[in-house]
Amino acid sequence: xxxxxxxxxxxxxxxxxxxxxxxxxxxxxxxxxxxxxxxxxxxxxxxxxxxxxxxxxxxxxxxxxxxxxxxxxxxxxxxxxxxxxxxxxxxxxxxxxxxxxxxxxxxxxxxxxxxxxxxxxxxxx
Numbered sequence: 369x370x371x372x373x374x375x376x377x378x379x380x381x382x383x384x385x386x387x388x389x390x391x392x393x394x395x396x397x398x399x400x401x402x403x404x405x406x407x408x409x410x411x412x413x414x415x416x417x418x419x420x421x422x423x424x425x426x427x428x429x430x431x432x433x434x435x436x437x438x439x440x441x442x443x444x445x446x447x448x449x450x451x452x453x454x455x456x457x458x459x460x461x462x463x464x465x466x467x468x469x470x471x472x473x474x475x476x477x478x479x480x481x482x483x484x485x486x487x488x489x490x491x492x493x
Contacts, residue, residue: 391444397425398437400453405470412463417455424455433457437468 400421407420417435424435435455442448456465 393444394442394448395440397439398422399439400437400451400470405453408463408466410463410466414457414461414463417463433459433461 398421404421408417412420421437425438426436428434428436433456435457437453437455439451440448441450451469453466453468453470455463456467458464
């Protein structure tokens with residue numbers, strides 16, 4: 369009787385443990401948001417792009433002036449989505465072209481706010 373009960377418990381636990389499978393979201397590549405892309409402008413240097421977007425996923429050894437940023441998201445058990453951004457630089461290392469399934473902002477950039485020159489402020493230590 370005890371062996372039968374133990375066999376039943378082991379069988380039932382192995383059957384029911386497979387019912388609640390959780391599939392993780394898998395993210396791969398460079399996460400590039402629209403806010404980050406809004407700061408990119410044609411004519412920027414490679415160093416500024418590196419600062420804004422980070423290191424590219426791919427730098428083609430045959431085309432060193434082309435950088436590819438690839439982001440792939442596969443939500444648990446659903447179809448994956450992929451975003452690709454290709455940046456092409458000129459010979460003088462200035463951004464010449466942006467391609468891929470993205471859009472650059474066409475609105476004018478607002479310059480950062482200048483700190484006020486109020487003399488009554490004390491530094492916070």
